[in-house]
Amino acid sequence: MRLRQDRGTLPAALRAVALRPPSVQVHDQGKVMSVSRRMTMACAVAATAAVALSACSGSPPEAATSSQQPSSSSTAPPPTTSTSITTTTAAPTTSSAATVDPVIARIPKAARPKTMQGAEAFASFYVEQLNRAFTTAAPEELTGLFSTSCANCETYFQTAQKFERNRWRHSSASLKIASATASKFSTNSAIVNVFLTQRGVKILDSQDRVVDTTSDAEGAFIISLAFREHWEVQRLQTAKK
Secondary structure (H helix, E strand, O other), X not given: OOEEEXXXXXXXXXXXXXXXXXXXXXXXXXXXXXXXXXXXXXOOOOOOOEEEEXXXXXXXXXXXXXXXXXXXXXXOOOOOEEXXXXXXXXXXXXXXXXXXXXXXXXXXXXXXXXXXXXXXXXXXXXXXXXXXXXHOOOHHHHOOOEOOOOHHHHHXXXXXXXXXXXXXXXXXXXXXXEEEEEEEEOOOEEEEEEEEEEOXXXXXXXXXXXXXXXXXXXXXXXXXXXXXXXXXXXXXEEEEO
């Protein structure tokens, strides 16, 4: 397969709100580029109970006396009563969970490490997010995953926004990944070639009426990544067989 770069053109599907790969060329935002057919592998407080005890007791009265005939009598003291009052303090609920970046929280664990395998997993994750964005008309699925320097990423995001406004959606996922392999990797950057098949799917409106369809194609995304707090797409080129 010979991959060529197209000077500044966008995928045909994006012109008609579909995720179609562009022409047989590789898009690199105005640069001509040859892509080799072979791409290298590369996160209690304990409550205490306070017990208060109180007690009261009666004193026996003095014995009554008679001046004519001595006699003795005694009166039994009233029974002693004791009242016990127990109070319990409930343990307060505390939370020590650290705040997690909402973008990182969406990224699968396998796609988070700053490793070659992490970069490959992230590139695949981004493509799957494209599927979600268009099958659910939810551009927020792509938020935070790409840099503003990625022209094609921005185009996909804006097209997903158009789907949301028009209440359109893909009838099913259009992109099926065959493999994702890093052709270049360093500490903070990577290039991952994601080989995929684009399937023809219907574009439906809110009444499930067909607005358009995508086309069948085979090709690849050449995805350039940079690592900051997480991987993000810096550039996305498309190549078609």
